[in-house]
Amino acid sequence: MYDYVVCGSGSSGSAVAGRLAEDPGVSVLLIEAGGDDDRESVRNPDLWAANLGADTVWHFTTEPDPAVAGRSLPYAMGRVLGGGGSVNVCNWVRGHRNDWDSFARATGDPAWGYEAITEVFRRVEAGPMRVTPASLTPFGTAVRAAAEEAGFPGHPSPNGALTTAARGSATSQKTVVDGRRLSPYRAYVAGRELPNLTVMTGTLVLRVLIEGGRAVGVRVLAGGRVEDIRAEAEVVLSLGAINTPKVLMLSGLGDAAELRRHAIPVVRDLPGVGRNLHDHALLNLVWNTRPGAVLPPPGDTGAGCFWQLDGSPAFLYVTPTPDGTVTFLVGTSMTDTGRVRLASVDPAADPLIRTGYFTDPADVAAALRVLDTVRTVASAPALRPYLTDERAPGTSDPVAHLRATVETFWHQCGTARMGHDDLAVVDSRLRVHGVDGLRVADASVLPHVTMANTMAPSVAIGERAAAFIRG
CATH class of the missing domain: 3.30.410.40 (Cholesterol Oxidase; domain 2)
Structure with missing residues (x-):
């Protein structure tokens, strides 16, 4: 039993877990499917491309599409402590005023507006993140x-x-210090003394445990064993724009017709789960x-x-x-969006991905x-x-x-977006509609992709999530 269970140690998840653990009165578990980040292909930012063929990424591919000459595109995402922030090119770009003000309009919440989010970035860049010019x-x-x-x-x-x-x-501005990568994981978690924060690697989240309309924990596969881990306060999904909707659907949260197609009991009909894939x-x-x-x-x-x-x-x-x-x-x-759907009920199976390019x-x-x-x-x-x-x-x-x-720039987002319309998955405070004790905190909550690289916006989402929870 932990107070908070955060699933995914990427740029958002690391920020959420690190900020929540600043309260010594709570216990926090951070779960990561991949392994340790202490390897040269991660720590040396010049070697980022070596990760594309390694076990530090999820090797997703998209469905063949005539719009891209019938090809299936490689669609990698980070699978290592630090997630995408450990395998990217280290570019730190906050996003444009138009991005953030549009998010505030979509949610009706000024906390997502340009002025408010700029204050978040200023605090982050003053510490724990260090940002330097290339x-x-x-x-x-x-x-x-x-x-x-x-x-x-x-x-x-x-x-x-x-x-x-x-x-x-x-x-460009980089999250590189003395020639070494400073991922959000290293900044928020590994580089700090947080005795109340536990990190589990090599642990695959199978689904969220929901009882009486409330998330009470997660079921995981760790060391070849299936285990249930309970969360006293909240579960936070920070698994990225592909795995977050996948786990939501495996938990019975998604388009009811899609869930029934796989004989998954419908806990909550949320037709927007997996839709609106932006990149x-x-x-x-x-x-x-x-x-x-x-x-x-x-x-x-x-x-x-x-x-x-x-x-x-x-x-x-x-x-x-x-x-x-x-x-x-x-x-x-792109103006057209893609979609993430389940290929099967096997949690180890890659989902079906359509980009809309x-x-x-x-x-x-x-x-x-x-x-x-x-x-x-x-x-x-x-x-x-x-x-x-x-x-x-x-x-x-x-x-x-x-x-x-055409390929991807690996800036996937939007598949569990914020809002209050019928296709919104979370509200402006990142709470999953209709389920207590469950939030999403990663780029999947963005209504659309920001103007450029998404690591900095993902950290801001994690900061916002932690503030909402602690508040």
Whole structure:
């Protein structure tokens, strides 16, 4: 028996657990399906890509979709202490004023508005998180200059005035200290003395235990044994935008028709569970490089963060590649949304995932406008010493290129969104509608994806959840 059981040690879950455990009078359990984060692929931020083929991530794939040339897309999410915050690129981006003010309107709660959430970020960045500017290479400096030449005013940070601007460029901010990753887990949990906080790794949450309309604990698989863990006060699901709706559905909370299809007793008909999957689609343009140009090693150049590209919200990072080209990586959201559904009642089975990429013709048109804007940046004078001509899509069909190459930026959210309409799953205080003692605290509660990377918003969600609970 614990007072609070927090499921998932990612950016939100670590913040919730760490903040709740600051009260020495309560006991907190933090459950993680993955293992320890003390490995070089996690601690060294330059090695983040090595995690994509390792046991530190969930190896989800999407359903084959004709809108993306019939492909199934890799759809990894963190499965290690720290979750996504342990395997991402460490970019810290608060999000735009438009994002947070729209969340306040959707929930009717000013606690989610831009002004209120900015105060949360200021407290977080003053401690426990430490945020530092990326070190720009000469090529990264040229990217910044090219962006300004293309009409994107320069800013020192993506988290200052750029959060209210229509467009701009900035040097990235990172959760990296002395060359080592500072994940939210390391900041909120591992780096602090919290004797009343217990961490269980290698533990798969099977379902929430609900008695008389109240969450009273969770059923888990740990060490080959199924165990029930009781929660005296609350259960918090922070499993991410794929596993949170999956566990809700396995617990009898979801679309009644879907639950009955799998012979799951309906505890609460919540048709929005698993719907509204938002993400940033990753588009790419590839440029050939000039012979003799000095480029940094493959990886993040520290420059980017462009917003409202020609009226289509998007962001951009630029990276050299091992084959000697330069890739412009664009993140943009889609008007159509995806969905997460159960494949079976087996808790170990991956769910069915549909992204919604390019199923709406308007999204194709918007992506083409974004590509044209990125071409303006790539051809700006500051990058002429480095780049020559466009390699991809080049002269090929740009729409076919988009469909054949689009991937995810791993910013999944929205599948248990906040609100009060029929498809909302949680209220503005993150309580699951119709179930006492159960909250969701991760990016799945966001009505839509924020303007860029989602680690910082996820930490803010965790902070908000802890404050709501303690209040």
